[in-house]
Structure formats: structure tokens, C-alpha cells
Amino acid sequence: MQQQPISDPRIIQHLSTIATDGVDLFLLAEGTVRLVIIHGTTMANLMVANHNPGGPGAAILTEGYLLGALASSTLKNEESLGLLVESDGPIRGLSVDANAFGHIRGYLQSEVSQGDWFGDGTLELVRVSVDRPRPVRGQVELTGGSTLTAALQEYFRQSEQTATAITTSIDQDQDSRILGAGALLVQAMPGADRSVFQMIAEEARRSDDLGAAFSSGATAADLVRTRFNHWNPHLVATRNVEFFCSCSEERFMQFLAALPEKEQEDILLEGPFPLVTTCHNCNSNYSFSRETLTALFADKSD
Numbered sequence: 001m002q003q004q005p006i007s008d009p010r011i012i013q014h015l016s017t018i019a020t021d022g023v024d025l026f027l028l029a030e031g032t033v034r035l036v037i038i039h040g041t042t043m044a045n046l047m048v049a050n051h052n053p054g055g056p057g058a059a060i061l062t063e064g065y066l067l068g069a070l071a072s073s074t075l076k077n078e079e080s081l082g083l084l085v086e087s088d089g090p091i092r093g094l095s096v097d098a099n100a101f102g103h104i105r106g107y108l109q110s111e112v113s114q115g116d117w118f119g120d121g122t123l124e125l126v127r128v129s130v131d132r133p134r135p136v137r138g139q140v141e142l143t144g145g146s147t148l149t150a151a152l153q154e155y156f157r158q159s160e161q162t163a164t165a166i167t168t169s170i171d172q173d174q175d176s177r178i179l180g181a182g183a184l185l186v187q188a189m190p191g192a193d194r195s196v197f198q199m200i201a202e203e204a205r206r207s208d209d210l211g212a213a214f215s216s217g218a219t220a221a222d223l224v225r226t227r228f229n230h231w232n233p234h235l236v237a238t239r240n241v242e243f244f245c246s247c248s249e250e251r252f253m254q255f256l257a258a259l260p261e262k263e264q265e266d267i268l269l270e271g272p273f274p275l276v277t278t279c280h281n282c283n284s285n286y287s288f289s290r291e292t293l294t295a296l297f298a299d300k301s302d
Helices: 009-015 041-051 055-074 148-159 194-205 210-215 220-227 249-257 261-270 290-301
Strands: 022-028 033-039 080-087 093-099 103-108 121-128 136-142 164-172 178-188 234-239 275-278 285-288
Touching: 009 041, 022 055, 022 220, 033 055, 033 194, 033 220, 041 055, 041 103, 041 178, 041 210, 055 080, 055 093, 055 103, 055 148, 055 164, 055 178, 080 148, 121 148, 136 148, 148 164, 164 194, 164 210, 178 194, 178 210, 210 220, 249 275, 249 285, 249 290, 261 290, 285 290
Parallel strands: none
Antiparallel strands: 022 033, 022 234, 033 178, 080 093, 080 121, 093 103, 121 136, 164 178, 275 285
């Protein structure tokens, strides 16, 4: 991946004064309720530096990244997942990939300035594991006016039959800078008391100021202590979360080398040169000269 630097001096200074990104996992109510808190302000700003999606687009894609991080919080080893949205609205959809190492990447299919961005469509979660021969897929409807957060919450209720409450929160200034980005998930575990879970879920829904809290310098531990301390929280794990893509010039060269011979001949004949390839997931560009491609395609023919 080619990470573009954050160029806004205000954002650079702001990020130096707040807590670092991360995923914190807690158990509440004697281990019967699972709590996940995501702080992703730096992740969001590094994503914006590469994708440059604009005000509304930056918020929508940040929400997708936060939800991908929440959904991937139970992944292990080489597991990964995709959060895919397809819709008939102006934005058409988005794609977010996440893995067990906390690497998040993804893109919007289209950009819009205002309005009902998604319209009607679907949100699909695809889980990939080396232990399964096929990906596990689940899907819910996305209706006009609904949010990605509400759709993922409904996914857990329908597809995984798990009582879940999710909150995402993004604090932006008047110039659409992302000053704070956070998300919170609570899920009932086996043996959970329904009334206790409902009280915790209500507290989670009231935590719609996570972005502002992180922007002011709060940590996940601060939020748990002030909002969930009544249910005896126990920290069980902390994990990484970051904007990261595994693309590289070498991978794109492998892709070009695997093209059918006719397509390679057309590239050398028609260009243009340099040939610029783009990774949709992180918006990195890799350029290849005619000389490089001539040598690459000749190696294949040998």
C-alpha cells in the first residue's frame, strides 16, 4: 500500500493529543454480556488521506470501517471478513475488508454530496476461514433512510440470532474534518439475563457521543468506567485496528503477468504508458513503463 501523508496541520496536531486507536474487549455482568469498543480516529484520517472521499463520503466510509472492525472483533488467526453493501441509491454501495490482525480497508462505489445515500439494497457479511471450504454468508435488507449501523445490528439478530446493540459515532468539525471516530457493540452471551442485557443495551444506545469523547482525549477505559462500571467490567483483550492494505507493485505485476496473451499484446500495442493500475481498497496507484511490461510479458512466454 502507498500511504499518503496527512497534510492538514490541524489534524496532525489533533491526532498527537488524543489516545491511540485500538479495540478493547470486555465482559460485563459476570461474563454474560460482551462489550467491544473501537477507537478509530487515526484510522479514519489515514483512510481519508488516501481515498479523499469528501465530507459525507468520509463519514459513510468511516462508519463502514468502524462496523467492519466491530464485526471482525471475534476473528482469529488467518480469518477475515467482508462487509458488502449494494443499493439503488446514489452511492450504490461500499466494500470493507477486515481481518484478525485489525487491518481494515475498503472503498465507496460512488460519491454523493447529500440526500438518501443508499436507498434500498442489501448488507452482506462474508466470513472466510482456512478451516472452512467455503465462505459463510449472511444478508439483510437495507431500506431507504436506514443506516449501516442499524443494518448490521439487524444482521446479528436475524442471521446469528444474537441480541446485539451497536452504536457508531463520528465527530466532524464544520469543515468535515474527522476529529473523533468510535463504535461500541454489546452482545448477549449464553446465560445472559434479558433484563440486565436490556439495561446495558440502553446504555450502549445512549453512547452516541463516542466520537466527541475520543476527540476530547478520552480512552476506552474511561468510557467503560463512567458508563458500564455498574456491571463489573473485565478487560479480556486489546487488539490493533488500522487502515492497511496488502496490495503492492509486486502483486499487480503478478496479475498483469497472468493476463491472457492477447490482452498483453493489446496493452503493449495500445498503451497508454505508463500503465497505471489502482487498488480500489486503498486507492494506491502503481505505474508500469512499456519497457517493464515488455520484459514482464516476455518472461511469461519463456
